[in-house]
Amino acid sequence: MADTGSDLEHAETHDVNKSHSRDKYDVGIVGAGPAGLTLAVILARLGISTAVFDERSDQTDVGRADGIQPKTIETLQMLGLGDELLRKGVRIYDICMWRGSATSPVRRVGREVHYPTSIVDVLHPYILLCHQGMVESVLIDDLGDSGVSVSRSHRFTRFDYAPGGPSGPLDLSFGMVGGDAVKHVHADYIVGCDGARSLVRRQIPNTHATARPHESYWGVLDGELDTDFPDIWSKTIVFSEEHGSVLIIPRERNMTRIYIEMRSSPSVKTLDQAFVMDQARLILAPYRAEWRSVEWFGNYQVTQRVAARFSDPSLRAFIAGDASHTHSPKAAQGMNTSVHDSWNLGWKMNLAVRGLAKPVLLESYEAERMKVAHDLIDFDFEHANEIAAGDIARLAENFRVNTRFISGMGVEYAENVINRGCDQTRGDAKPGCTLPPSKATRYIDANPVDVQLDIPMCGQFRVFVVVPDVLGPGEARFLASLSDHVASESSFLTRLSRAAAESYRRKPRPRRETDLFSQPARYQAFSELFTFSLLTSTRKDRFELASLPALFSMSPWTVYLDDVPHLDTRGLCCISKWLGEVEVGRVVIVNVRPDGYVGSIKRWDVVGETGEAAARWLDEYYGAFLEALRQVASELNLDEMVLVYYTYFSCCHQTAAQSGNEDNKQLTEEAPYSPNVKRRHELSSVVISPKTPLTAQNAVCSELTSKDPGTVPWAYLGQPALTYWIPYLEGWLWNIRPLIMKWPLSVAGLLSLLALVSAQSDSVSVVDADTGITFQSFTNDQDVTYRVALPANATADAAYDVILQVVAPVTLGWVGWAWGGAMTYNPLTVVWANGEDVVYSSRQALGYYTPIQYEDAKYTVLKGTSVNETHFKLTALCAGCASWLDFEGNPTTLDGAGQVNFAFAYSTTPVEDPSSGESGFSIHDSVGHWAHDLGAARSDKFSSWVAANKGSNSTLRRRMRVGRYGY
Numbered sequence: 001m002a003d004t005g006s007d008l009e010h011a012e013t014h015d016v017n018k019s020h021s022r023d024k025y026d027v028g029i030v031g032a033g034p035a036g037l038t039l040a041v042i043l044a045r046l047g048i049s050t051a052v053f054d055e056r057s058d059q060t061d062v063g064r065a066d067g068i069q070p071k072t073i074e075t076l077q078m079l080g081l082g083d084e085l086l087r088k089g090v091r092i093y094d095i096c097m098w099r100g101s102a103t104s105p106v107r108r109v110g111r112e113v114h115y116p117t118s119i120v121d122v123l124h125p126y127i128l129l130c131h132q133g134m135v136e137s138v139l140i141d142d143l144g145d146s147g148v149s150v151s152r153s154h155r156f157t158r159f160d161y162a163p164g165g166p167s168g169p170l171d172l173s174f175g176m177v178g179g180d181a182v183k184h185v186h187a188d189y190i191v192g193c194d195g196a197r198s199l200v201r202r203q204i205p206n207t208h209a210t211a212r213p214h215e216s217y218w219g220v221l222d223g224e225l226d227t228d229f230p231d232i233w234s235k236t237i238v239f240s241e242e243h244g245s246v247l248i249i250p251r252e253r254n255m256t257r258i259y260i261e262m263r264s265s266p267s268v269k270t271l272d273q274a275f276v277m278d279q280a281r282l283i284l285a286p287y288r289a290e291w292r293s294v295e296w297f298g299n300y301q302v303t304q305r306v307a308a309r310f311s312d313p314s315l316r317a318f319i320a321g322d323a324s325h326t327h328s329p330k331a332a333q334g335m336n337t338s339v340h341d342s343w344n345l346g347w348k349m350n351l352a353v354r355g356l357a358k359p360v361l362l363e364s365y366e367a368e369r370m371k372v373a374h375d376l377i378d379f380d381f382e383h384a385n386e387i388a389a390g391d392i393a394r395l396a397e398n399f400r401v402n403t404r405f406i407s408g409m410g411v412e413y414a415e416n417v418i419n420r421g422c423d424q425t426r427g428d429a430k431p432g433c434t435l436p437p438s439k440a441t442r443y444i445d446a447n448p449v450d451v452q453l454d455i456p457m458c459g460q461f462r463v464f465v466v467v468p469d470v471l472g473p474g475e476a477r478f479l480a481s482l483s484d485h486v487a488s489e490s491s492f493l494t495r496l497s498r499a500a501a502e503s504y505r506r507k508p509r510p511r512r513e514t515d516l517f518s519q520p521a522r523y524q525a526f527s528e529l530f531t532f533s534l535l536t537s538t539r540k541d542r543f544e545l546a547s548l549p550a551l552f553s554m555s556p557w558t559v560y561l562d563d564v565p566h567l568d569t570r571g572l573c574c575i576s577k578w579l580g581e582v583e584v585g586r587v588v589i590v591n592v593r594p595d596g597y598v599g600s601i602k603r604w605d606v607v608g609e610t611g612e613a614a615a616r617w618l619d620e621y622y623g624a625f626l627e628a629l630r631q632v633a634s635e636l637n638l639d640e641m642v643l644v645y646y647t648y649f650s651c652c653h654q655t656a657a658q659s660g661n662e663d664n665k666q667l668t669e670e671a672p673y674s675p676n677v678k679r680r681h682e683l684s685s686v687v688i689s690p691k692t693p694l695t696a697q698n699a700v701c702s703e704l705t706s707k708d709p710g711t712v713p714w715a716y717l718g719q720p721a722l723t724y725w726i727p728y729l730e731g732w733l734w735n736i737r738p739l740i741m742k743w744p745l746s747v748a749g750l751l752s753l754l755a756l757v758s759a760q761s762d763s764v765s766v767v768d769a770d771t772g773i774t775f776q777s778f779t780n781d782q783d784v785t786y787r788v789a790l791p792a793n794a795t796a797d798a799a800y801d802v803i804l805q806v807v808a809p810v811t812l813g814w815v816g817w818a819w820g821g822a823m824t825y826n827p828l829t830v831v832w833a834n835g836e837d838v839v840y841s842s843r844q845a846l847g848y849y850t851p852i853q854y855e856d857a858k859y860t861v862l863k864g865t866s867v868n869e870t871h872f873k874l875t876a877l878c879a880g881c882a883s884w885l886d887f888e889g890n891p892t893t894l895d896g897a898g899q900v901n902f903a904f905a906y907s908t909t910p911v912e913d914p915s916s917g918e919s920g921f922s923i924h925d926s927v928g929h930w931a932h933d934l935g936a937a938r939s940d941k942f943s944s945w946v947a948a949n950k951g952s953n954s955t956l957r958r959r960m961r962v963g964r965y966g967y
C-alpha cells in the first residue's frame with residue numbers, strides 16, 4: 001500500500017521529474033491501468049496537457065483482466081484502436097454449462113449463444129479475450145503517438161488545494177519508488193485511477209464505500225492446459241456438487257484461464273496454485289487436466305463496493321475505475337467498466353478544461369457512472385451467487401436477463417441535462433444509451449460504413465439530421481432554414497463553435513501520424529465542437545452534395561444514404577432501426593454525445609414547423625450544459641471573469657433597461673461598475689463570476705456577438721467573431737495575471753490592480769539614430785518596438801499630435817498598435833513591409849471583424865522610415881492617434897502626463913495585398929499590452945524634431961487615409 005507521505009515530507013524537494021517538459025498540467029492522472037490510460041489517451045488526443053503517474057515500474061505483464069466486452073471493442077474502435085487486439089485475441093461466442101455429482105460424473109447440461117442477436121444488438125457478438133497487458137500496451141502506444149508517456153515509479157501520496165481555495169492549481173505529491181525524494185506537480189484536475197486501494201479516493205471527502213456483505217474466495221490460474229475436456233474453447237462453467245465449481249475461459253496464446261471457488265476458506269492464503277490445480281482435476285474428472293506451463297496464479301476475496309462520491313465538491317478531484325467500484329472478476333466487467341468510466345469523463349473534462357462546459361456537465365460524470373457501478377455490483381452479487389450455487393437453470397436465466405448489461409450495450413444513463421426525452425423514443429436509439437450499430441452508405445465514396453463509428457473521436461457532438469426525402473419541398477425549406485439559423489450570428493452553436501475554435505487554436509490537438517489516414521479536418525468543417533451529418537433514404541442519383549444547404553454540403557463525408565439493410569446485424573435500415581418509422585414530411589434530429597451515447601432526439605413536421613425552430617431547440621439543448629464565456633476565466637484559473645469592454649456592458653445595460661429582462665437586471669445589479677460611469681479605456685469593466693446567473697452570462701455573450709453586426713457578414717470575412725475579442729481580453733488578463741494570482745479577486749481588488757498595473761511602466765527612453773528623436777520605447781517578445789514622443793504640454797485635457805515609430809522584423813506579416821489599449825473604438829495603426837516599402841494603415845475596429853479604415857487619424861511620414869534585411873521601420877507624425885471618440889461618442893484623450901496602457905498585435909501571415917493600405921489581413925497570432933510612460937515621452941523639442949524630419953527622401957503614396965511609403 002502506498003505511503004501516506006508523512007516521512008517523505010522531510011525529504012521534500014521541488015525537483016520536478018526531468019522527463020516532464022513542464023510541471024503544470026491541465027490534468028494529473030494517478031494510475032496507469034486501463035482507467036488511467038484510457039483517460040490519458042482521450043485527453044492527450046484532444047489537446048489537454050496530461051500527465052500519468054504510476055508507482056509500478058512497468059505495465060501489467062501477467063494476470064488480471066482478459067475479457068473485452070462488445071461495447072468496449074466498439075469504444076476502442078471509435079478511438080481507432082483495437083485492430084491489433086482483434087487480430088490477436090480469442091473470441092468467445094458461446095457459453096457451456098456442465099454439472100456433476102458424487103454419483104454422476106460431470107456432463108454438459110446446456111449451451112447458449114453468449115450474445116444472441118435477438119437479445120442484444122452488437123457489432124461484435126463475442127467476448128474478446130486478450131491479456132490486460134495487451135490492452136495497456138495498445139493504450140500506451142497511442143498515448144506515445146500524442147507525445148505523452150507514463151511517469152513510472154511515482155507513488156502518489158497526497159494532493160493539496162492551492163492556498164486560499166480550490167480555484168488555483170492542485171499540488172500533487174509523489175514519492176519516488178526506491179528513493180526518498182518527493183516530487184510536486186501542479187494540475188488543475190486530478191483523477192485517481194489508482195485501483196481498489198485508491199489513495200486519491202481517500203483524500204476526497206465522503207467517498208467511503210458501501211460494500212455488500214459477500215464472502216467468497218477464488219483462485220485463478222493462467223496456463224497452457226493439457227486436457228481432453230471438450231469445451232475449453234468456450235466459456236464454460238462446470239459445477240460439481242461434491243467439489244465446487246470451476247469457470248473455464250479460453251485465452252490467447254493457446255492458454256486457458258480457470259477460476260476455482262474455495263468455499264468457506266479460512267484464509268485466502270491457503271488457496272494456492274496446487275490447491276487450484278487439484279480442485280480443477282477433481283471437478284473435471286473423468287477428463288484429464290494437466291498444465292504444460294503456468295503463466296500466472298492469483299487468489300482474491302470478492303467484495304462488491306461502490307464509493308459514495310466519485311468527485312470532490314469543487315469538481316477538481318475525481319476517481320474512476322476500480323478506485324470507485326470493485327466486484328468479482330467472473331463476468332469480465334472490471335476493466336470494461338473502468339474503460340467506460342474514463343470514456344465518460346474524458347470528453348466532459350476536455351470541455352471543462354477548455355472553459356466550454358457548465359459545471360453541470362462534470363457533475364453528470366458521477367451521476368451517470370455511479371448508477372452503472374451500482375447496477376454492476378447488484379448484477380455481480382447475483383451472478384457470483386448463482387455461479388457458486390450451481391443451479392444451472394437459474395444461472396442460464398441470470399445470463400439471459402443480464403446479457404445486454406454484460407455486453408456493455410445495456411448501460412442506460414438516466415434522464416439529465418445531457419440525456420433528454422429518454423421516454424419519447426420509437427426506435428432503438430434512446431437518449432442515455434449508446435447508438436445502436438447500423439450500416440449506411442457514405443455518399444461521397446459509396447463505402448458502406450458503420451454509421452455509429454464512422455466519425456472519428458475528436459471530442460465533437462454529432463448532430464444527425466435524418467430526412468427520408470431531402471428533395472421534398474417542405475424538407476428542403478426546413479433544411480435550408482436550419483442551415484441558415486445554425487450558422488447565423490445569433491446562434492448559440494455558432495458562438496460556441498467560435499469559442500471552441502479559439503480554444504483549439506490555443507490548445508490544439510496534437511498532430512498524429514494517424515491523422516493522415518483519418519483526416520479529422522473532414523469532420524470539423526462546421527466546427528471543432530459539432531459535426532453535422534445528414535442521413536437520408538433519398539437515392540444517390542437524385543441529388544448532389546453541392547445542392548444541399550451549406551451546413552451539409554460543407555461536410556460531405558458525413559452525408560449517409562440509408563440503403564444497405566442487408567448488411568445490418570438485424571437486416572434493418574438505419575433510420576427504422578434507430579428511430580422507428582419516420583414519415584415523409586418529417587425530419588428527426590439526433591444529438592449524439594462525443595462518447596457515442598444519444599443525448600436527445602426530436603421529430604419535426606416540416607409543414608407546421610421551421611428549421612429556425614429546430615435551430616433554437618439545438619441552442620436550448622446545448623445551452624443547458626455548454627457555455628462560451630467561462631473560457632478565459634477557467635484558462636487563467638480566475639474565479640471571476642472580467643469583461644473590460646464597458647461598451648458591451650453599456651449595450652447590455654440598455655437592453656436590460658429597455659427589455660426589462662430580469663436576468664440582465666440581475667447582472668446589472670451584480671455588476672459593481674455602472675456602465676454609464678465614464679472610465680478611461682479598459683478600466684470600465686463588468687465582472688462575471690460563477691455566481692452570475694448563466695442566463696445572464698448568455699445574455700452578455702449574446703450582446704457581445706450581436707452588437708455591431710456591421711454590414712459585412714461573418715461568413716464573408718471568414719473570421720470567427722469571438723476570436724477577435726477573446727484573445728484580446730485574454731491578453732489583457734494575462735498581463736495582469738501575476739497580480740491577480742496574488743490578489744483576492746474582488747472588484748475593489750481589481751481597481752487596485754488596475755492602479756498597480758498603471759503604476760509600472762514598460763517603456764524606456766531611447767534616442768533614435770536616424771531621426772535624433774528621444775522616444776519612450778517598448779519592445780515586445782516578438783522584437784517589435786513601439787515608440788512615441790509627445791509635445792511638452794501634452795495632457796488629457798486637449799488633443800495633441802504624437803510622433804510614433806514602429807520597428808518590426810520583416811518576418812512578420814503585419815504589426816498593430818491599439819492606442820486605447822483595446823481592440824474596438826480606438827485608433828489602430830497597422831504596419832507591414834512590402835518589399836522595400838513600408839505600408840501603414842489607419843484602422844478602427846467596430847466589432848469583431850477586420851478593422852475598417854479610420855479617417856480621423858492623419859499620418860505624416862517622417863524620415864526614419866525604411867526597410868532593411870531584417871526589419872522595417874515606420875516613423876510618422878500622427879494627428880488623431882492620441883484622441884478619439886469612444887463608443888458613446890465622448891471625446892477621449894490619452895493622458896500625456898501619465899502612463900497609459902497600449903496594446904499590440906501581430907501576425908506572421910502576410911496581408912492579402914501588401915501593396916495596398918486597404919488590404920485585408922488575417923486575425924492576429926497574438927496580442928499583448930504594455931504600460932507606456934507618456935509623461936517621460938514629452939519634450940519641448942517636439943516641434944523641432946518634426947520640422948527636422950519632415951520632407952522625407954521618399955515618395956508617399958496614399959489611398960483613402962491609407963498610406964504606403966518607400967524609398
Ligand SMILES: Cc1cc2nc3c(=O)[nH]c(=O)nc-3n(C[C@H](O)[C@H](O)[C@H](O)COP(=O)(O)OP(=O)(O)OC[C@H]3O[C@@H](n4cnc5c(N)ncnc54)[C@H](O)[C@@H]3O)c2cc1C
Binds near residue numbers: 033054063154193
Ligand atoms: C484475476 C482478475 C481477473 C480479472 N478479469 C477481468 C476481466 O476479464 N475483464 C474485466 O473487465 N476486468 C477483469 N478484472 C478486473 C480488472 O483487472 C480491473 O477492474 C481493472 O484493472 C481496473 O482498472 P483500473 O485502471 O481502474 O485499476 P488498476 O488496473 O488496478 O490500475 C491501477 C493502477 O494504479 C497504480 N497505483 C495504485 N496506487 C498508486 C499510487 N499510490 N501511486 C501511483 N500509482 C498507483 C497501480 O500500480 C496500477 O497500475 C480482473 C481482475 C482480476 C484480479
